Amino acid sequence: MRFTDKVVMVTGGAQGIGKETAKRFLQEGASVVICDYDKAAGVAALEEFNSDKVDFYKVDVTDSAQIGQMVESTINKHGRIDVLINNAGITLDGFLTKMDESAWEKVIAVNLSGVFKCTKAVAPHMLKQGSGVILNASSVIGLYGNIGQTNYAATKAGVIGLTKSWAKEFGPKGIRVNAVAPGFIETGMTAAVPQKVLDLMKDKTPLRRLGRPEDIASAYLYLASDEANYINGTILSVDGGLVV
Numbered sequence: 166m167r168f169t170d171k172v173v174m175v176t177g178g179a180q181g182i183g184k185e186t187a188k189r190f191l192q193e194g195a196s197v198v199i200c201d202y203d204k205a206a207g208v209a210a211l212e213e214f215n216s217d218k219v220d221f222y223k224v225d226v227t228d229s230a231q232i233g234q235m236v237e238s239t240i241n242k243h244g245r246i247d248v249l250i251n252n253a254g255i256t257l258d259g260f261l262t263k264m265d266e267s268a269w270e271k272v273i274a275v276n277l278s279g280v281f282k283c284t285k286a287v288a289p290h291m292l293k294q295g296s297g298v299i300l301n302a303s304s305v306i307g308l309y310g311n312i313g314q315t316n317y318a319a320t321k322a323g324v325i326g327l328t329k330s331w332a333k334e335f336g337p338k339g340i341r342v343n344a345v346a347p348g349f350i351e352t353g354m355t356a357a358v359p360q361k362v363l364d365l366m367k368d369k370t371p372l373r374r375l376g377r378p379e380d381i382a383s384a385y386l387y388l389a390s391d392e393a394n395y396i397n398g399t400i401l402s403v404d405g406g407l408v409v
């Protein structure tokens with residue numbers, strides 16, 4: 166029960182890694198706020214959690230006004246936000262020559278600007294508290310690039326840049342900022358990846374399996390916990406050794 170009395174906000178918390186992360190924080194005593202733009206998935210997640218310690222907000226992380234309302238309601242209810250996990254993300258893959266500007270802009274808007282907007286809304290409260298943890302979803306793709314993922318790779322590399330900047334900016338104020346760089350994880354996001362590519366990734370991974378949402382959730386819980394009190398500005402690869 167590492168998070169008793171802590172308030173944890175998870176964006177994109179209705180499915181995949183975000184949902185598993187929310188579940189694990191609940192199990193460890195936190196009050197959890199999830200947001201997602203998929204209302205049906207959010208309501209289904211709430212039913213699955215079956216807990217009075219979780220709230221769902223239908224929020225699109227590209228919309229500052231919606232984010233602001235969620236943060237205000239959370240502060241009114243709990244008085245604080247201890248952990249922000251900027252998890253919401255999308256892919257719109259394609260070779261550069263076939264990627265239209267809207268695919269570029271949409272992925273930037275969610276994966277990069279969404280992280281900026283959510284953190285901008287939450288950070289003032291953490292600064293007032295003099296404590297907090299901000300965790301961002303990067304990716305192996307942000308570290309090493311990938312064919313057909315110009316937009317996604319740019320956002321996940323961008324997340325590394327802002328993570329390190331915020332670690333320096335907020336560290337002196339008692340707020341730690343880190344990122345997780347997952348490998349290929351079995352979620353809705355990778356369901357769209359052709360099976361032969363996933364098999365190739367499995368073969369390339371020393372642990373010989375794809376990751377599971379719980380593998381990434383465990384990393385978030387560790388980085389948010391007091392056990393990670395001296396970890397700031399790091400990008401933790403959780404990829405079974407894929408990129409070793």
Ligand code: NAD
Binds near residue numbers: 252305346350
């Ligand atoms: P997922 O598609 O299963 O879940 C993402 C969730 O984010 C969904 O519930 C979706 O509705 C929500 N979301 C998307 N856009 C949103 C928006 N604008 N506003 C609010 N919610 C929004 O994906 P996942 O695999 O769980 O990925 C979670 C994060 O981890 C993403 O940032 C992703 O880039 C990153 N990641 C995933 C993998 C992987 O292999 N699955 C690898 C590396 C990084």
